[in-house]
Amino acid sequence: MGNLYHNKLAQWIVYVVFFAALTIIPMTVSDSFLLNQLATYGVYGMLALSISLCWGFGGILNLGQGIAFGLGAYGMAMTMQMQSQTESNPIPPFMLNNSLDHLPLFWQPFQSAALGLLLAVAVPTLFCAAFGGIMFRARVSGPFFAIMTLAMLSAFYTIILDRQPYTGGVNGLTPPSSFQFAGVEVDPYSPTAYWVVLCLLAGATVVAKLITQSSFGLVTQAIRDDSERVRFLGYSVAGYETVIYTISGLIAALAGCCWVMLVQYVSPAQLDVSFSLSMVIWAAIGGRYSLLGSILGAFIIQGAQSYLGDTFLATWLLILGGFFIVVVRFLPNGLASLVEAGLGLFERRRPTSSPAPDGGRPMPAE
Amino acid sequence: MDLGSLLNALILGVSIASIWLIAALGLTIIYGTAGVINMAHGELIMLGAYSSYMLQFYLGVPYLLCLPVSFVIVALVGLALERGLIRYLYKRPLDTLLATYGVSLVLMQGVRLIFGSDPKYLAVPEIFQSNVMLGSVSLSVFRIVVLLVTALLVLALWLLFYKTRFGIQVRAVMQDKEMAASFGINSSRIYMMTFALGAGLAGVAGALFGVLAIVLPTMGASYVVQAFLMVVVGGGSLAGSVVASGVTGELQSVFAFFTNDTLARFIIFVLIVVFLRFRPQGLFAQAGARR
Numbered sequence: 001m002g003n004l005y006h007n008k009l010a011q012w013i014v015y016v017v018f019f020a021a022l023t024i025i026p027m028t029v030s031d032s033f034l035l036n037q038l039a040t041y042g043v044y045g046m047l048a049l050s051i052s053l054c055w056g057f058g059g060i061l062n063l064g065q066g067i068a069f070g071l072g073a074y075g076m077a078m079t080m081q082m083q084s085q086t087e088s089n090p091i092p093p094f095m096l097n098n099s100l101d102h103l104p105l106f107w108q109p110f111q112s113a114a115l116g117l118l119l120a121v122a123v124p125t126l127f128c129a130a131f132g133g134i135m136f137r138a139r140v141s142g143p144f145f146a147i148m149t150l151a152m153l154s155a156f157y158t159i160i161l162d163r164q165p166y167t168g169g170v171n172g173l174t175p176p177s178s179f180q181f182a183g184v185e186v187d188p189y190s191p192t193a194y195w196v197v198l199c200l201l202a203g204a205t206v207v208a209k210l211i212t213q214s215s216f217g218l219v220t221q222a223i224r225d226d227s228e229r230v231r232f233l234g235y236s237v238a239g240y241e242t243v244i245y246t247i248s249g250l251i252a253a254l255a256g257c258c259w260v261m262l263v264q265y266v267s268p269a270q271l272d273v274s275f276s277l278s279m280v281i282w283a284a285i286g287g288r289y290s291l292l293g294s295i296l297g298a299f300i301i302q303g304a305q306s307y308l309g310d311t312f313l314a315t316w317l318l319i320l321g322g323f324f325i326v327v328v329r330f331l332p333n334g335l336a337s338l339v340e341a342g343l344g345l346f347e348r349r350r351p352t353s354s355p356a357p358d359g360g361r362p363m364p365a366e
Numbered sequence: 367m368d369l370g371s372l373l374n375a376l377i378l379g380v381s382i383a384s385i386w387l388i389a390a391l392g393l394t395i396i397y398g399t400a401g402v403i404n405m406a407h408g409e410l411i412m413l414g415a416y417s418s419y420m421l422q423f424y425l426g427v428p429y430l431l432c433l434p435v436s437f438v439i440v441a442l443v444g445l446a447l448e449r450g451l452i453r454y455l456y457k458r459p460l461d462t463l464l465a466t467y468g469v470s471l472v473l474m475q476g477v478r479l480i481f482g483s484d485p486k487y488l489a490v491p492e493i494f495q496s497n498v499m500l501g502s503v504s505l506s507v508f509r510i511v512v513l514l515v516t517a518l519l520v521l522a523l524w525l526l527f528y529k530t531r532f533g534i535q536v537r538a539v540m541q542d543k544e545m546a547a548s549f550g551i552n553s554s555r556i557y558m559m560t561f562a563l564g565a566g567l568a569g570v571a572g573a574l575f576g577v578l579a580i581v582l583p584t585m586g587a588s589y590v591v592q593a594f595l596m597v598v599v600g601g602g603s604l605a606g607s608v609v610a611s612g613v614t615g616e617l618q619s620v621f622a623f624f625t626n627d628t629l630a631r632f633i634i635f636v637l638i639v640v641f642l643r644f645r646p647q648g649l650f651a652q653a654g655a656r657r
Binding site for chain 1: 403451454455458459460461463464465467468469470471472474475476478479587591592594595598626628629631632635636638639642643644646
């Protein structure tokens with residue numbers, strides 16, 4: 001047998017154990033605020049997962065994941081805002097405060113919860129498909145694509161900030177009541193909300209894992225390692241890149257919806273450059289070549305921020321920045337590579353016949 | 367529409383362009399030479415502003431002298447950064463981006479710990495605070511100072527890169543590192559010097575921006591994205607950044623004249639993305655091989 005780390009069966013067992021552990025949490029935690037907080041970690045996990053899929057398995061560093069997340073979040077917030085408007089009072093209060101006397105056209109679909117939810121997911125996904133398609137067709141890649149996503153993110157940030165009557169400006173949107181769908185009200189502090197997030201996180205992880213193990217995923221990893229060779233082999237590099245970027249955007253959009261469902265709030269801060277970069281930090285520290293590692297990276301960093309942040313309020317960013325520098329410098333593949341190396345030590349003690357087949361987590365390019 | 371105010375916008379555009387350019391100069395040098403994506407550039411600008419503040423507040427150094435001293439201080443910081451971290455990452459350009467973002471977090475929080483989050487102000491000679499009339503346009507004297515400093519720096523950089531031995535060495539390393547090394551050029555030293563130079567330029571920019579805006583630990587973040595865009599649009603060369611800043615500064619000013627500042631910025635960002643769709647290598651792509 002080879003390194004246990006690359007064993008597909010072992011990987012799936014770890015996934016099952018991981019999600020089983022997350023399933024037990026609501027049965028043991030009675031504090032509803034803590035449960036809500038843990039559910040938001042699930043959202044961060046989804047974001048880290050989306051970064052890992054796009055960056056670790058597609059080689060596309062996306063510094064603008066906040067676009068998909070933010071657009072999803074705004075879509076969800078608009079849906080929830082419209083749910084609290086009545087026949088006699090059809091216009092959200094912040095619009096009235098900005099002397100807008102009718103509901104803008106692009107808000108009208110959000111009067112229907114189903115349509116609003118659909119748009120909240122579809123708009124960011126289609127944006128990713130269009131933006132990715134245009135950029136990758138022009139063979140914009142590597143650092144250039146990263147800068148482009150950064151520019152796009154800043155553009156969205158500015159426009160949302162500027163169009164206060166339509167978007168709530170810097171105050172953002174604060175839907176007064178919790179999300180209702182098909183007659184069920186999802187109280188953000190209830191286990192139901194936690195289950196929704198957990199199901200989406202588990203679903204997204206399984207789908208992402210299957211993608212990375214499929215032949216499609218193998219091609220995207222080949223593109224990551226050497227896009228020119230893959231192009232010469234006759235694959236449509238731009239097509240593959242667009243698809244993996246779009247899937248990653250879809251996951252981030254879902255995360256955005258969940259996030260607003262949990263916190264009932266969205267503002268341009270969710271499209272801030274630093275938030276998108278922190279998603280990249282989660283994946284980088286956890287290990288971008290490992291989906292689970294990235295999710296755990298998000299849990300670890302955000303958990304540490306919540307609990308150490310109180311004690312080391314003033315120095316938290318200093319610690320995070322320093323830790324991040326050390327990881328990038330000495331451990332470019334994140335904490336997951338420590339696990340890989342650890343299991344590799346174990347493997348070396350026994351004679352092996354042949355190296356294990358690649359389990360979707362190949363060695364890095366360099 | 368009256369022509370006078372459009373002219374006004376055009377003159378203001380030159381001023382905006384000079385601000386964008388001076389923010390991007392250091393980044394251009396660093397990116398153009400070493401291919402390093404320095405996300406900490408904004409924080410180097412911030413350090414420049416704070417070192418000017420310290421010089422003024424504790425030593426009473428006159429403002430104009432703060433500019434060169436800030437250059438030296440931030441260049442030394444850049445030197446330490448390059449020796450301690452960046453030089454291990456030249457072969458991994460995306461990792462330089464990540465590592466320098468870590469550096470930016472550390473610098474920002476470090477400064478916040480030392481100086482607090484409250485804004486600081488730089489004092490300038492009284493003459494800089496007045497306005498002058500250029501035809502029908504009223505422009506603050508300080509913005510003209512910024513323009514002059516930017517022009518001087520561009521001229522100095524051009525002389526440095528095209529008229530000195532050091533400049534020839536830098537350009538040789540840019541074109542082909544191995545070949546340059548085989549001719550006896552110490553490329554590691556060249557990278558170190560250019561990184562320090564780029565950092566120093568950020569320091570000067572910071573000393574100027576500290577007057578245009580208030581000095582805050584977070585001030586750098588607002589400059590770094592647009593500075594990057596100037597570099598990418600320009601293609602990483604000095605001339606490219608000059609033209610890119612000039613054009614975008616003018617466009618920003620004219621769009622702002624028709625709409626407002628934030629919307630103008632949005633339009634600029636979108637236009638840049640569209641432009642790079644058709645010309646990903648930027649305005650003036652550099653000759654020779656990238657490492």
